[in-house]
Amino acid sequence: MHIIExxxxxxxxxxxxxxxxxxCATIVNYTKEKSPSIKELYTQxxxxxxxxVGRLWELNQISVAVEHMATxxxxxxxxxxxxEMAHTKKKGLRSIIAxxxxxxxxxxxxxxxxxxxxxxxxxxYLGANTPTMELIRLADEINxxxxxxxxxxxxxxxxxxxMIDTIRKKNVRCSIIIGGQxxxxxxxxxxxxxxxxxxxxxxxxxxxxxxxxxxxEQTNE
Numbered sequence: 739m740h741i742i743e744x745x746x747x748x749x750x751x752x753x754x755x756x757x758x759x760x761x762c763a764t765i766v767n768y769t770k771e772k773s774p775s776i777k778e779l780y781t782q783x784x785x786x787x788x789x790x791v792g793r794l795w796e797l798n799q800i801s802v803a804v805e806h807m808a809t810x811x812x813x814x815x816x817x818x819x820x821x822e823m824a825h826t827k828k829k830g831l832r833s834i835i836a837x838x839x840x841x842x843x844x845x846x847x848x849x850x851x852x853x854x855x856x857x858x859x860x861x862x863y864l865g866a867n868t869p870t871m872e873l874i875r876l877a878d879e880i881n882x883x884x885x886x887x888x889x890x891x892x893x894x895x896x897x898x899x900x901m902i903d904t905i906r907k908k909n910v911r912c913s914i915i916i917g918g919q920x921x922x923x924x925x926x927x928x929x930x931x932x933x934x935x936x937x938x939x940x941x942x943x944x945x946x947x948x949x950x951x952x953x954x955e956q957t958n959e
Contacts, residue, residue, distance in 0.1 A: 747786070839870050
């Protein structure tokens with residue numbers, strides 16, 4: 739179901755590009771009142787608008803400063819929305835979410851972390867440019883059920899491959915999921931299939947399907 743009215747989306751995008759944070763927040767609140775689905779808000783407002791911002795930057799129609807500003811505004815709004823999830827009942831399941839080493843885009847990873855939280859998981863969100871060995875050290879401490887790695891820039895694919903190889907060589911046996919805008923033209927599943935117990939997640943809907951598919955079997959640990 740599409741919950742974002744076209745005129746509201748256009749108004750939000752214009753406000754985002756012009757740095758009008760208060761107007762962006764007003765539209766977010768309006769959208770939340772119309773539908774309480776945080777996942778729909780993330781995909782239909784935050785994600786779609788940032789994809790458009792990225793497209794405009796690639797076409798040299800906006801500056802990198804505007805792209806960074808739009809990202810910062812979006813992340814701030816997500817943090818406000820996140821407060822509504824703080825009291826989700828926990829299920830004893832653990833996930834680590836990070837952007838790949840040398841990857842400086844983190845909004846997608848933050849969305850993934852929030853979806854895990856919405857589904858009752860304890861989540862360790864590590865943000866951008868996560869050093870592989872630091873992630874492995876944390877995994878040794880908390881024994882996660884899932885590690886999620888986000889990749890936005892296709893040219894960093896070799897870094898993601900090296901990261902997965904290192905995690906497996908260090909005998910971290912949990913499931914790994916990958917996703918991000920780097921795979922928007924395909925090849926995510928083919929890439930994931932090179933490795934043991936690695937799955938490509940193409941959307942937040944797919945992520946929830948994945949979470950639900952492992953929830954029962956992991957709860958019994």
